[in-house]
Amino acid sequence: MTKIKIGQVGLGRLGKVHAENIVNHVKGAELFAVASVVEQELAYAKDELGVKNCYTSYSEMIENDELDAVVIVSPSGFHAVQISQALDKGLHVFSEKPIGLELDNIKQVVEKINSHSDKVFQLGFMRRFDDSYQFAKDVVQNGELGKITAMRCYGIDPSAGLDSFIQFAKNSASGGIFLDMSIHDIDLVRWFTGSEFKTVYSLGNNIAAPELTECEELETGACLAELDDGTIAYLLAGRNAQHGYHVETEIIGTEGMIRIGNAPEKNLVTLYDKNGVVRPTSGHFPERFKLAFINEINAFIESINNNVPSSITGIDGLKSTEVAIAMQESYEKKTIIKL
Numbered sequence: 001m002t003k004i005k006i007g008q009v010g011l012g013r014l015g016k017v018h019a020e021n022i023v024n025h026v027k028g029a030e031l032f033a034v035a036s037v038v039e040q041e042l043a044y045a046k047d048e049l050g051v052k053n054c055y056t057s058y059s060e061m062i063e064n065d066e067l068d069a070v071v072i073v074s075p076s077g078f079h080a081v082q083i084s085q086a087l088d089k090g091l092h093v094f095s096e097k098p099i100g101l102e103l104d105n106i107k108q109v110v111e112k113i114n115s116h117s118d119k120v121f122q123l124g125f126m127r128r129f130d131d132s133y134q135f136a137k138d139v140v141q142n143g144e145l146g147k148i149t150a151m152r153c154y155g156i157d158p159s160a161g162l163d164s165f166i167q168f169a170k171n172s173a174s175g176g177i178f179l180d181m182s183i184h185d186i187d188l189v190r191w192f193t194g195s196e197f198k199t200v201y202s203l204g205n206n207i208a209a210p211e212l213t214e215c216e217e218l219e220t221g222a223c224l225a226e227l228d229d230g231t232i233a234y235l236l237a238g239r240n241a242q243h244g245y246h247v248e249t250e251i252i253g254t255e256g257m258i259r260i261g262n263a264p265e266k267n268l269v270t271l272y273d274k275n276g277v278v279r280p281t282s283g284h285f286p287e288r289f290k291l292a293f294i295n296e297i298n299a300f301i302e303s304i305n306n307n308v309p310s311s312i313t314g315i316d317g318l319k320s321t322e323v324a325i326a327m328q329e330s331y332e333k334k335t336i337i338k339l
Contacts, residue, residue, distance in 0.1 A: 004092075004301050005032035005066055009058045009082060010073035011041035014096065017293055018073055023049050025294045028301040029069075035061040058082055062089045069093065069120075069304060071297070076175055077101055080109045087116045094300045096124040097183055098324075099317040101175050106321055110314040120303045122296070122310035123317045125187045127247075129295035132260050133188070136251065140192055145253030148193050150232040152250040153185035156241040157285075162209055162219070165239055169215035177204065177221040178327035181237040185249070186320045189235070192251055195227040197323045199338050202331040208240040223327045235327075245288050261288075 006029050008019055015036075022031045033053035034045040045051040055061040058078075062070060062085060069092035072082050080100035086093045093113075100106040113121045127133050139145060157165075174180040190196065204218040212219055220238040227233060249260045266280040266287070303310050322339060330337040 003028060003030040004068045004304055005030050006069050006071055007033035007035065007053075007061045007064065007067045007091075008071040008073060009035040009061065009078075010075075010096075011036045011038070011045060012073070015041075015073035016044070018071055018297065019045065019049055019051075021294050021297055022071070026297050026301060028305065029297070032067060033061050033064055059085065062086055062091060067091060069300075072096060075172065076180075077173075080105050083109055083121075084112050087112055087119060087121075090119070092120040092300075092304050094122045094124065094297065097317060098175065098179060098321050099123065099314065100321075101173075101179070103318075103322060103325060106318050110318050113314040117309075120300065120308075120310055121314055122300045122303065123312045123314070124296065125184060125191075125312050125316065125320075126289055126292040126296045127184055127188055128191060128292075128312065129299060130289055130292040133249070133292075136249075136258050136260050137192065139258055140251065140253075144256060145251060145258060146255030148231055148251060148253050150252040151189050151192065151234070152248075152252075153182075153188060153233070153235045154246060154248040155181050155185055155236070156238040156246040157181070158245050159208075159240045159242050162239050166209060166211050166215075169212055169217045174217060176324075176328040177218040177237050177239075178202065178223065178331070179321065179324040181239075182221065182223065182235050182327060183320050183324045185235045185237070186323045187316060188249060189225075189227070189233045190316070190319060193227060193229065193231050195229040195231060196319065197233075197326070197339050198226045198228045199336050200225045200323065200327050200330050201336045202327045204331050208238075218331070221327070221331065223330070225323075245285055247285075247288060 022029050034051050035055040035058045036042050042054045046054050070086045072095040079095055083093055083095050099109050200223050202223040204221040206212045206219045209219040222236045225233040247261050251258050271278040326337045326339050
């Protein structure tokens, strides 16, 4: 079978994860071209990954007639334009979240995605492709938990990355902690419940990183939400987990409950010594969701080859972004926001 030729834009931390996965773990695809404004990233792609077609311009890259698809891992503010440009060039599109930072702009992009129904569009909600989350999804769909009554979601980055985020925040906008981080948990709540958010109330603080206040960013953000079927959801996002990357989801139903990722376990090792019982933990998201990142690109390629839509659509991106923006508004206005 002919490999799908991919052009990727963005080779930062997550971009390198995707690029290395395409080269080493996605048999149905070829990393045919890359685009970056950072010279060192292009050198990395050429020297380490063997990519021959390296561009400093995304627009120039997608002019390459041999491309079949693009993988967009650029800063969030570029996603909307780059998605639209790729679709206009007749390319399949995988984009990291979010689709964009402004709702009106996102709606326009979703319309364009829908108007190019012959092309596969997939958004990077990789947790749906994690084995543990897929197992939990099967449990829920099989009715083993009964009716879902509540969900609790934690997403906390390791403290080791806090200083670098502070430096990033001084020069760039993340869109806010709810759009930057909680959006993955928002998607999980929608995915598990099949319901939409009805009201949200958010709080936040910078106790662990006062410097972020000047940047209008948050170190910790929390939201209590009600879904349109009455389900309660509590979402907590943060940037200061001392023990490592911490992602945890709890689903409570009328007939039982399930917890995914109670501890961010690195492996099956348990150390017993003078400090007690110690379990190594995952240090960052590429480690915790290593297989999920591979699985999602494989699913993207499979959708292209089988000419079927992705299970994660532009509407999923729009709905989750609407909720994240409402959470941010709730925090800023200190009031309940209705969607």
